[in-house]
Amino acid sequence: MCGIAAIVSHQPVNQELYDALTVLQHRGQDAAGIVTCEHGRLHLRKENGLTRDVFTNIQMLKLRGNMGIAHVRYPTAGCTSSAEAQPFYVNSPFGLTLAHNGNLTNTEELKKALFIEDQRHLNTDSDSEVLLNIFAHELQSLGKIHLSVADVFDAVAGVHRRCKGAYAVVIMIAGFGILGFRDPNGIRPLIFGERKTDGQSEFMIASESVALDVLGFSVLRDVQPGEAVFIEQSGMLHTQQCTSTVDHCPCIFEYVYFARPDSIIDNISVHKARLRMGEKLAAKILRVWPDHDIDVVIPIPDTSRTAALQMAYLLGVKFREGFIKNRYIGRTFIMPGQKMREKSVRQKLNAIGLEFEGKNVMLVDDSIVRGTTSEQIIQMARDAGAKKVYFASAAPPVRYPNVYGIDMPAAHELIAHNRTEDEVCEEITADRLIYQDLDDLIEAVRKGNPTIKHFDTSCFSKEYITGDVDDAYLDRIEMLRNDSAQTARNTQSCIIEMQNNN
Ligand SMILES: O=P(O)(O)OC[C@H]1O[C@H](OP(=O)(O)OP(=O)(O)O)[C@H](O)[C@@H]1O
Ligand SMILES: NC(=O)CC[C@H](N)C(=O)O
Numbered sequence: 001m002c003g004i005a006a007i008v009s010h011q012p013v014n015q016e017l018y019d020a021l022t023v024l025q026h027r028g029q030d031a032a033g034i035v036t037c038e039h040g041r042l043h044l045r046k047e048n049g050l051t052r053d054v055f056t057n058i059q060m061l062k063l064r065g066n067m068g069i070a071h072v073r074y075p076t077a078g079c080t081s082s083a084e085a086q087p088f089y090v091n092s093p094f095g096l097t098l099a100h101n102g103n104l105t106n107t108e109e110l111k112k113a114l115f116i117e118d119q120r121h122l123n124t125d126s127d128s129e130v131l132l133n134i135f136a137h138e139l140q141s142l143g144k145i146h147l148s149v150a151d152v153f154d155a156v157a158g159v160h161r162r163c164k165g166a167y168a169v170v171i172m173i174a175g176f177g178i179l180g181f182r183d184p185n186g187i188r189p190l191i192f193g194e195r196k197t198d199g200q201s202e203f204m205i206a207s208e209s210v211a212l213d214v215l216g217f218s219v220l221r222d223v224q225p226g227e228a229v230f231i232e233q234s235g236m237l238h239t240q241q242c243t244s245t246v247d248h249c250p251c252i253f254e255y256v257y258f259a260r261p262d263s264i265i266d267n268i269s270v271h272k273a274r275l276r277m278g279e280k281l282a283a284k285i286l287r288v289w290p291d292h293d294i295d296v297v298i299p300i301p302d303t304s305r306t307a308a309l310q311m312a313y314l315l316g317v318k319f320r321e322g323f324i325k326n327r328y329i330g331r332t333f334i335m336p337g338q339k340m341r342e343k344s345v346r347q348k349l350n351a352i353g354l355e356f357e358g359k360n361v362m363l364v365d366d367s368i369v370r371g372t373t374s375e376q377i378i379q380m381a382r383d384a385g386a387k388k389v390y391f392a393s394a395a396p397p398v399r400y401p402n403v404y405g406i407d408m409p410a411a412h413e414l415i416a417h418n419r420t421e422d423e424v425c426e427e428i429t430a431d432r433l434i435y436q437d438l439d440d441l442i443e444a445v446r447k448g449n450p451t452i453k454h455f456d457t458s459c460f461s462k463e464y465i466t467g468d469v470d471d472a473y474l475d476r477i478e479m480l481r482n483d484s485a486q487t488a489r490n491t492q493s494c495i496i497e498m499q500n501n502n
């Protein structure tokens, strides 16, 4: 999952975009980038690393201008080379830069069309570079010398016609303004807000509302699926629906794991959705295991805390923080490579022995994906003296790949793939394992906004909303993006970058 942000202001935006990236860091830890625009000139800095490591003071000072876009990356396509860090740039037409959250599912087909029909050059394997070039081509083919806002919206309609998959996007058009849009299923989140400074309106678009809150922007609303928002450099806001085939289907995993709990996505509080996940889990435990002997509920920090707290409360069982998290280690699930993820779980979490000694502990996590965390944590609980170690997951078994912006492309790497719940329990060596039911998860999230008819639950249900994902497609991406293929590609990758990094 990546994080994106854009600001159109009447004052320099460099520091504010940097601050936005630090707030969105949980969505991507691999690379960060900012591009600003000053008198039609673009200033770009992007590199691998955390936001705090990517930008020096001198570089920050050079990011001049009153509008800009920014990105933190967690790769789902291509490789981890800094050449694939975002924002991406194409000079024609008009000077365009793009930051993308999501993943296209028809990248290969689009690449061919870009080379053969549109005669455009691609320099990386990133799907986001493809997306930018599709937009550029659509804009260029209008043949305008002076661009109007309607032209920009027409180009978005062209993107919707050609691109499949998940895309929440911000694009800056040099000297003109900033565009934000969401795919017709609204799979990935995008929200925008306004701030008045000296009586003048300033606008911000971001992946999550928390970025707007922290920077003092009031939320206007979510960008609707298929809709585009364009803010002229002068601060004039325009919005338009750019497709007639809207079918809102937001990613449920945002609520389970990705988003910050203090964000509100599509009018659903992530915090409240997680509380309700805890309620549903408690109800399930009371239903299937009424005579349970749980002494204490212990969350696996960070994300599961909210659900675990509510679950313990409804079970009437003690809630204790039994694992302490090293706050200087990032999220392990979005780290590249299984070795690094395994090592980081142990570095990240340590048990407080007295909370485990002689007790039947119920460990709670938001999800079990590869099983990296649960396997190690259960062993740590046993080493700390637990009598019995039970495990509950606030999400159902993750059995199928995600192709919409979460990097779990290889089914065989998922611990629940082709395994029953009992087999997963055995695999992670728990004494009992309770998974949330999918219907309960959907209800827990949907309660916050019943106008949403369905969610993208593909990693639990194998139902892919874009209709272009079949077994052959899944086999292909499994081959391309399984852990060893990625590691090999990333170690070989020696792309010489197009931009000067210093
Ligand atoms: O089964 P796995 O493959 O281990 O993946 C699932 C785990 O990874 C995530 O934690 P992460 O450390 O990324 O972030 P968090 O601190 O927000 O919980 C998630 O919260 C689970 O704990
Ligand atoms: N997680 C994401 O949103 C990734 C964006 C894009 N597909 C990339 O790999 O850079």
Ligand SMILES: [Mg+2]
Residues within 6 Å of the ligand: 300, 301, 302, 303, 304, 365, 366, 373
């Ligand atoms: Mg976790």
